[in-house]
Amino acid sequence: MRLSRYFMPTLREAPSDAVVVSHQLMLRAGMIRQEAAGIYAWLPLGLRVLKKIEQIVREEMDRAGAIEVLMPTLQLADLWRESGRYEDYGDEMLRITDRHKRDLLYGPTAEEVITEIFRAYVKSYKDLPKNLYNIQWKFRDERRPRFGVMRGREFLMKDAYSFDVDEAAARKSYNRMFIAYLNTYARMGLNVVPMKADPGPIGGDLSHEFIILADTGESQVFCHKDLVEMGAPGDVDWDGDLQPLVEQRTNLYAATEEMHDEAAFAAVPEDKRLSARGIEVGHIFYFGEKYSKPMKATVAGPDGQDRPIHGGSYGVGVSRLTGAIIEASHDEAGIIWPDAVAPFGAAVINLRPGDAGTDEVAEKAYQALIAAGKDPLLDDSDQRPGAKFAAIDLVGIPWQLVVGPKGVADGTVEIKRRATGEKQTLTLEEALKVISA
RNA sequence: CGGAGUGUGGCUCAGUCUGGUAGAGCACCGCGUUCGGGACGCGGGGGUCGCAGGUUCGAAUCCUGCCACUCCGACCA
Numbered sequence: 001m002r003l004s005r006y007f008m009p010t011l012r013e014a015p016s017d018a019v020v021v022s023h024q025l026m027l028r029a030g031m032i033r034q035e036a037a038g039i040y041a042w043l044p045l046g047l048r049v050l051k052k053i054e055q056i057v058r059e060e061m062d063r064a065g066a067i068e069v070l071m072p073t074l075q076l077a078d079l080w081r082e083s084g085r086y087e088d089y090g091d092e093m094l095r096i097t098d099r100h101k102r103d104l105l106y107g108p109t110a111e112e113v114i115t116e117i118f119r120a121y122v123k124s125y126k127d128l129p130k131n132l133y134n135i136q137w138k139f140r141d142e143r144r145p146r147f148g149v150m151r152g153r154e155f156l157m158k159d160a161y162s163f164d165v166d167e168a169a170a171r172k173s174y175n176r177m178f179i180a181y182l183n184t185y186a187r188m189g190l191n192v193v194p195m196k197a198d199p200g201p202i203g204g205d206l207s208h209e210f211i212i213l214a215d216t217g218e219s220q221v222f223c224h225k226d227l228v229e230m231g232a233p234g235d236v237d238w239d240g241d242l243q244p245l246v247e248q249r250t251n252l253y254a255a256t257e258e259m260h261d262e263a264a265f266a267a268v269p270e271d272k273r274l275s276a277r278g279i280e281v282g283h284i285f286y287f288g289e290k291y292s293k294p295m296k297a298t299v300a301g302p303d304g305q306d307r308p309i310h311g312g313s314y315g316v317g318v319s320r321l322t323g324a325i326i327e328a329s330h331d332e333a334g335i336i337w338p339d340a341v342a343p344f345g346a347a348v349i350n351l352r353p354g355d356a357g358t359d360e361v362a363e364k365a366y367q368a369l370i371a372a373g374k375d376p377l378l379d380d381s382d383q384r385p386g387a388k389f390a391a392i393d394l395v396g397i398p399w400q401l402v403v404g405p406k407g408v409a410d411g412t413v414e415i416k417r418r419a420t421g422e423k424q425t426l427t428l429e430e431a432l433k434v435i436s437a
Numbered sequence: 438c439g440g441a442g443u444g445u446g447g448c449u450c451a452g453u454c455u456g457g458u459a460g461a462g463c464a465c466c467g468c469g470u471u472c473g474g475g476a477c478g479c480g481g482g483g484g485u486c487g488c489a490g491g492u493u494c495g496a497a498u499c500c501u502g503c504c505a506c507u508c509c510g511a512c513c514a
Contacts, residue, residue: 009447011449011463011464012449012463012475013448013449013463014448015448015449016448016507017443017508018507019507027448034506036505036506037507092513108514138514140514142512142513143438143511143512144438144509144512146507146508150514151514155514156514159514209514280513281514282514283514315514316514318514319514351472351473352472352473383472383475384471384475384476385473385474386472386473386474386475387474387475387476388473388474388475389473389474390474390475394475402473404472404473405472405473406473414473
């Protein structure tokens with residue numbers, strides 16, 4: 001992409017209504033534009049990041065055996081009356097009436113819809129387990145939206161739903177999602193810690209929040225230090241026994257403020273106790289027959305008798321992650337995107353557009369990076385060098401390849417790694433090799 | 438939803454108390470000088486001061502109502 005033809009409206013100063021750093025930087029980098037409280041338009045740069053995150057989530061869901069569907073944003077109120085949640089949900093649910101005076105709602109989640117779909121087709125235990133997911137916009141009319149896209153009213157969420165014949169089978173589905181989540185966040189360059197969460201009315205131990213650690217996180221969290229650096233399991237035998245991998249994490253202490261147990265935390269060796277701020281970027285839980293019973297989602301068991309399926313649901317805040325990643329990865333100059341989610345893989349900065357020498361080298365570098373699949377941004381804008389550096393630092397592109405008249409004169413370019421600030425002066429060929437490595 | 442606050446050009450803000458022909462910086466346009474970490478000079482464009490009503494000879498400024506947004510708190514991907 002050539003910057004001169006792109007739409008990347010960066011700001012030198014942050015709008016005053018942004019208080020958290022990710023919100024400020026997203027506005028300054030021209031990623032989003034607020035249209036109403038908690039409702040944002042995604043500008044080209046923001047959309048690129050959002051799509052990359054979405055795609056990682058999708059790939060890891062697929063790998064774990066989940067199957068993608070797309071459910072509507074608008075749902076029929078009657079479906080929610082069946083589950084009993086239409087009245088329970090309260091003002092957070094945006095209710096809509098269509099021209100025929102039918103009650104609709106903008107989905108805050110999709111347990112009812114997926115259960116309706118499932119029950120229409122699946123009749124036998126032999127068709128289980130199944131896990132269906134969708135990545136769709138949700139709306140929750142938060143009393144107080146804030147923190148930019150991290151607590152918007154409209155947000156993009158991946159929600160997966162598992163269907164199993166009994167609790168033991170549901171636990172296996174749960175474990176698959178647990179591992180898939182670890183892999184998902186690891187690919188985005190995040191250290192994530194699964195923490196025991198409030199399981200709600202169902203009880204049991206099958207509810208975890210996935211928390212990334214960031215100084216600006218909105219909740220206080222407590223955990224065993226080893227969890228932070230434990231890493232992700234990667235690809236595993238998804239049909240095998242995942243319980244040991246899960247227990248390796250869940251046996252160490254980790255809890256958010258609401259679930260915190262001082263006594264249990266005190267039992268963690270003192271040098272391993274970590275108290276930090278965290279941001280919730282995922283939540284998984286098992287809810288058993290909560291929806292299948294009232295909505296009559298049953299399958300025939302081996303004995304021929306119908307029984308309600310055991311369900312679980314698994315959410316990832318896709319749009320929230322754009323903000324959360326920035327919270328975890330930025331400096332005074334701006335955003336530092338992990339390579340996997342960066343809007344562009346590299347920026348070629350032509351310090352003097354119009355100069356035959358720099359134009360030629362910059363174009364050559366740009367074409368080579370395209371060929372290498374780095375999806376580069378070519379800064380061919382007519383600005384002074386300082387302004388270019390500042391803007392490219394701000395938007396956080398992982399590699400900068402600087403083509404200036406001095407370098408061209410002696411056959412070199414400069415590359416800079418955004419994350420470390422490390423600069424090297426190399427020939428173009430060497431530079432391309434480093435960036436493409 | 439309780440409490441607090443803010444709405445003035447794309448962004449940051451002054452002007453409001455004490456009514457008298459709407460300002461600055463950044464951004465934008467033109468020309469020139471510049472050009473390796475957000476340059477400089479000269480010239481220029483852009484705002485019915487959130488909306489509606491009221492008071493007044495005269496309202497960004499005072500009064501009333503409404504709307505939007507933000508912050509703090511209780512709740513949540």
